[in-house]
Amino acid sequence: MVDLTPYRAILRSRIRAQLQYRTSFVTDILGTVGVGLTELAEVWVIFHNVDVLGGLDFTAALLVFALSNICFSIADMVVGHLDQLPTYIRAGTIDAFYVRPLPLLAQFMSSEISLRRIGRLTVAIIVLAIALARAEIAWDTATVVLLILSVLSGTAIFSALFTAAGGLQFFVVDGAEFTNAFTYGGSYAAQQPQRVFPDPLRIFWTFVVPTAFVAYLPAVAILDLPGNVLAPTWLAWCTPLAAVFAWVVAGSCWRAGTRRYQGAGG
Amino acid sequence: MRTFALLVRAGFRRHSTYRLALLAGMTTNSVFGLIRASVLVAAVTAAGTQIGGYDAPKVLAFVWWGQALLGAVNLWGFQEVGDRVRTGDIAIDFLRPLNPQLTYLAGDLGRAGINLILRGAPALLIGALLYDLAAPPGLDSWVLGLVSVVIAVVVAFAASFIVNLLAFWVIEVRGIRLVWMITSGFLCGLYVPIPWFPDWLRTLAQWTPFPAMLQNPLDILSGRVDGGAIWMTLAGQLAWGAVLIVVGQVVLHRGRRRLEVQGG
Numbered sequence: 001m002v003d004l005t006p007y008r009a010i011l012r013s014r015i016r017a018q019l020q021y022r023t024s025f026v027t028d029i030l031g032t033v034g035v036g037l038t039e040l041a042e043v044w045v046i047f048h049n050v051d052v053l054g055g056l057d058f059t060a061a062l063l064v065f066a067l068s069n070i071c072f073s074i075a076d077m078v079v080g081h082l083d084q085l086p087t088y089i090r091a092g093t094i095d096a097f098y099v100r101p102l103p104l105l106a107q108f109m110s111s112e113i114s115l116r117r118i119g120r121l122t123v124a125i126i127v128l129a130i131a132l133a134r135a136e137i138a139w140d141t142a143t144v145v146l147l148i149l150s151v152l153s154g155t156a157i158f159s160a161l162f163t164a165a166g167g168l169q170f171f172v173v174d175g176a177e178f179t180n181a182f183t184y185g186g187s188y189a190a191q192q193p194q195r196v197f198p199d200p201l202r203i204f205w206t207f208v209v210p211t212a213f214v215a216y217l218p219a220v221a222i223l224d225l226p227g228n229v230l231a232p233t234w235l236a237w238c239t240p241l242a243a244v245f246a247w248v249v250a251g252s253c254w255r256a257g258t259r260r261y262q263g264a265g266g
Numbered sequence: 267m268r269t270f271a272l273l274v275r276a277g278f279r280r281h282s283t284y285r286l287a288l289l290a291g292m293t294t295n296s297v298f299g300l301i302r303a304s305v306l307v308a309a310v311t312a313a314g315t316q317i318g319g320y321d322a323p324k325v326l327a328f329v330w331w332g333q334a335l336l337g338a339v340n341l342w343g344f345q346e347v348g349d350r351v352r353t354g355d356i357a358i359d360f361l362r363p364l365n366p367q368l369t370y371l372a373g374d375l376g377r378a379g380i381n382l383i384l385r386g387a388p389a390l391l392i393g394a395l396l397y398d399l400a401a402p403p404g405l406d407s408w409v410l411g412l413v414s415v416v417i418a419v420v421v422a423f424a425a426s427f428i429v430n431l432l433a434f435w436v437i438e439v440r441g442i443r444l445v446w447m448i449t450s451g452f453l454c455g456l457y458v459p460i461p462w463f464p465d466w467l468r469t470l471a472q473w474t475p476f477p478a479m480l481q482n483p484l485d486i487l488s489g490r491v492d493g494g495a496i497w498m499t500l501a502g503q504l505a506w507g508a509v510l511i512v513v514g515q516v517v518l519h520r521g522r523r524r525l526e527v528q529g530g
Contacts, residue, residue, distance in 0.1 A: 024438075024440070024441075027440070027441040027444065028444070030444075031441070031444040031445075031448065034444070034445065034448040035448060038448055038449075038451060038452045038457075041452060042452070042457045042458055045457075045458045045462055045463055045464070045467075046305070046306075046309050046458060046462070048462070048463075048464050049309060049313055049317045049318075049462050050309050050312040050313045050317075051312075052312055053305075053308055053309055053312055054308055172286065172290070174284060174286040174287050174290075175286040175287060175289065175290035176287075176290065177287060177290035177291050177293075177294050178289075178290040178293055178294070180290075180294045181293050181294040181296075181297040181298075182297070184294075185294065185297040185298055185301065188298060188301050189301050192301065192304070192305055193308075195308075196304045196305050196307075196308035197301075197304045198304065201300060201301075201304065
């Protein structure tokens with residue numbers, strides 16, 4: 001059995017640290033609430049001009065928005081700080097992580113937890129409640145299971161993207177922004193009704209960077225909307241498989257990156 | 267004037283060192299461009315032929331010019347000056363025989379130039395190759411559109427400079443910067459064109475300097491605003507630029523009197 005005490009101690013200290021400066025903490029939370037609200041406003045402005053976008057009405061679009069935002073904010077809270085890797089690599093402070101007798105990835109994941117993302121998460125949860133209340137859903141066990149399954153798998157998919165991005169940072173350092181294309185870009189793509197994309201892009205966001213599984217495919221199944229070739233309703237149940245696939249890729253990226261690192265000579 | 271030009275060049279060269287970062291930025295801008303283009307075109311198609319004066323080719327031009335200008339116009343603001351105020355380094359800027367605001371403006375124009383060339387132009391090219399973008403309708407749209415881009419850079423700089431100077435009074439400006447970043451992205455028309463907003467929100471946006479930072483040049487370059495209306499748009503932008511530069515000078519002057527640097 002793995003001893004989790006060191007991780008717990010680090011996380012507790014990180015949380016305590018963030019709660020020390022109350023004003024800063026509250027400001028930061030309000031900030032992420034604001035980020036969530038502007039993203040929501042984007043959807044709302046579009047639906048102010050159209051009734052249906054890519055086969056989804058406003059309620060369905062809210063469901064897609066909510067699911068993808070819930071998954072993304074949890075992933076961002078837990079592993080989003082992998083973004084900071086280039087700073088550690090450049091400063092050489094990453095060496096300290098290598099010499100500790102704990103797995104690297106586990107150390108990094110537990111080295112920080114950004115509580116402020118709770119703001120954006122709250123916005124997403126409220127939107128989810130509104131969307132589920134407005135939609136006509138034939139509730140049964142399968143729907144509930146699918147909902148829970150997709151939140152878990154969706155979070156795993158976004159975490160995998162952050163981890164893959166982290167692994168690639170060892171190769172690109174100065175080009176850290178490259179990976180934003182599929183972490184933040186992936187999150188942006190996940191909130192969209194996938195039918196707006198031309199087929200090559202849809203295939204990309206479903207089978208290469210599997211963000212369509214995070215929100216769109218589950219939402220189509222939950223609302224029992226007619227599926228289509230690239231999004232049959234049963235595909236929603238493959239969301240855990242997509243998460244596994246994303247983690248296999250992420251694991252290889254991470255291993256390739258960390259093995260390549262040769263130290264900063266500190 | 268010569269000093270100003272030299273400083274612009276220095277800013278240009280300083281930021282041209284990070285070529286890989288520019289390429290990375292270009293890639294990310296292009297990916298967001300692909301997503302946004304798909305969404306907005308789908309919206310225009312769903313609504314019929316156009317929304318708020320944007321048909322499909324115009325909205326595509328809006329998206330790709332927007333992604334191209336993203337690196338040049340500093341929409342999210344910067345923090346260098348605020349940090350210097352907090353640490354007291356700003357005192358060194360005051361000792362120099364140049365106005366700090368103009369010094370930083372010159373550096374920012376240089377930064378914008380290299381970003382426009384190495385980060386913006388390739389993104390625009392990708393957009394133009396993949397999609398049927400509306401070209402600026404005439405030579406005047408090209409020329410005045412680019413003038414508008416330069417003014418947009420100045421407006422964004424001048425506004426963010428003021429936000430940074432607030433550090434003279436509140437020390438930690440992170441909260442204010444955060445609010446700034448959130449509102450600017452939305453009200454400048456980066457995500458959705460401002461003409462698509464509901465009336466009240468559009469009116470609200472038009473009373474802020476944000477549209478002058480992005481929406482205005484995009485209107486001219488996409489051809490949504492044409493003919494004499496271009497001059498009106500430019501005049502509005504220039505007014506914001508002038509107001510913000512002057513306010514920046516006043517705030518700088520007041521802040522200087524307040525500044526107290528500890529130690530030797």
